[in-house]
Amino acid sequence: QSVLTQSSSVSGAPGQRVTISCTGSNSNIGAGYPVHWYRQLPGTAPKLLIYGTTNRPSGVPDRFSGSNSGTSASLAITGLQAEDEADYYCQSFDSSLTAYVFGTGTKVTVL
Amino acid sequence: QVHLVQSGAEVERPGASVKVSCKASGYTFTKDFMHWVRQAPGQGLEWMGLINPGNGDTMYARSLQGRLTMTRDTSTSTFYMELSSLTSEDTAVYYCARRYCSNGVCVYGGDAFDIWGQGTVVTVSS
Numbered sequence: 489q490s491v492l493t494q495s496s497s498v499s500g501a502p503g504q505r506v507t508i509s510c511t512g513s514n515s516n517i518g519a520g521y522p523v524h525w526y527r528q529l530p531g532t533a534p535k536l537l538i539y540g541t542t543n544r545p546s547g548v549p550d551r552f553s554g555s556n557s558g559t560s561a562s563l564a565i566t567g568l569q570a571e572d573e574a575d576y577y578c579q580s581f582d583s584s585l586t587a588y589v590f591g592t593g594t595k596v597t598v599l
Numbered sequence: 600q601v602h603l604v605q606s607g608a609e610v611e612r613p614g615a616s617v618k619v620s621c622k623a624s625g626y627t628f629t630k631d632f633m634h635w636v637r638q639a640p641g642q643g644l645e646w647m648g649l650i651n652p653g654n655g656d657t658m659y660a661r662s663l664q665g666r667l668t669m670t671r672d673t674s675t676s677t678f679y680m681e682l683s684s685l686t687s688e689d690t691a692v693y694y695c696a697r698r699y700c701s702n703g704v705c706v707y708g709g710d711a712f713d714i715w716g717q718g719t720v721v722t723v724s725s
Contacts, residue, residue, distance in 0.1 A: 490643065522701060524711035526644075533694055533715035534636075534644065540701035545713065577644055581708030587660050588634065588710065590644040 491516060491582050492591035499597040500568045508594045510561045510578035516589060518559035521581040525554055525563045528575045537576075538563060565596070573598045601625040603695050603716035610722045616683040619719045621695035628676040629653045632698040634712055635669065635680045637691040645691075649698070649710075650678065685723045692718040 493511045500506040510523060517523055523541045526534035536545055538554035541561060551567045561580075565572055578591035606620040621633065635647040648659035650669040657669045668681045678695055698705070699713035 521708045522711075526712075528644075533696075533718055534712070535715075536699065536711055536713050539699060539711040539713075540709075543701065545699075579644075579646075579711070581710075583708070585661065586658070588646040588649075588708075590636075590646060593643040 490592045491585065491589050492578055492580060494576075494578060494591040494594045496592070497595045497597065499599055501599045502568055502570065504568050505564060505566045506568060506596060508563045508565075508576050508578075508596070510563070510591045512559050512561070512580060512582075514559060515584040516559075516580045516582040517556060517561055519583055521583075523554065523556055523561040524579045525552075526577045526579065527572075528577065530574075534577065568598055570598050572596055601697070601714045603697065603714055605693075605695060605716040605719045608720040608722070610724065611685050613686055613723055613725055615685050615723075616681060617685060617689075617721050618679055618681040619693050619695075619721070621678040621680070621716050623676045623678065623697070626697075628671075628673060632710065633669075633671070633678045634696045634698060634710065636694045636696055636712070638694070638718075639688070639691040642691075647680070647693075652678070682721075685721075687723050690721065690723045692720050694718050 525538040528534040542554045576594045582589045602624045604622045629652045634649045652671045670679045695716040696712035697714040699711040
């Protein structure tokens with residue numbers, strides 16, 4: 489089981505805003521290690537959406553934004569679109585495990 | 600353009616070993632660490648380990664230590680991941696993923712993964 493916990497699913501209508509949470513501990517997010525977010529469409533490799541907790545790689549629309557507070561991080565998607573229906577994962581580093589870790593994953597459904 | 604191209608699907612018997620390759624192109628091979636990540640059917644992502652292509656140093660997930668070996672061939676810009684003593688629980692899609700550092704500054708524990716291979720399906724079955 490992962491040390492980063494995400495809600496299993498979130499849903500929203502087109503145009504709405506949804507938020508995905510990623511809860512960790514003082515050995516990962518709370519220790520200041522950056523959080524990164526990925527989107528994975530069925531049958532494809534994950535794609536980097538947010539790096540360094542708040543930054544978007546070139547080509548990622550500003551509808552996606554990241555933040556953190558204490559031992560948790562969040563990914564917000566505004567203006568939800570049908571193409572946003574996918575699995576989303578957070579990722580960080582854990583000093584107790586001496587390992588990179590992924591969140592449990594969140595399935596986003598566009599109603 | 601940066602590409603990571605992985606080897607094809609494998610079917611192995613329990614107890615056997617599998618070796619997956621990941622050929623890199625479009626960037627300086629020795630510049631960035633390469634990570635390996637796997638995903639069991641219907642499950643989430645699991646980090647396996649990383650290799651420094653400059654000197655071959657590795658770091659493995661504790662759960663896989665003793666069974667996992669990562670290597671690289673600088674002459675062909677290819678990374679390898681070998682997993683031994685396979686069980687059905689090793690059935691998964693295996694990905695290589697290049698390290699990405701925020702603002703070009705690489706710090707311990709700060710790696711994101713910006714370029715991924717297409718994945719290699721490994722099936723362990725008797």
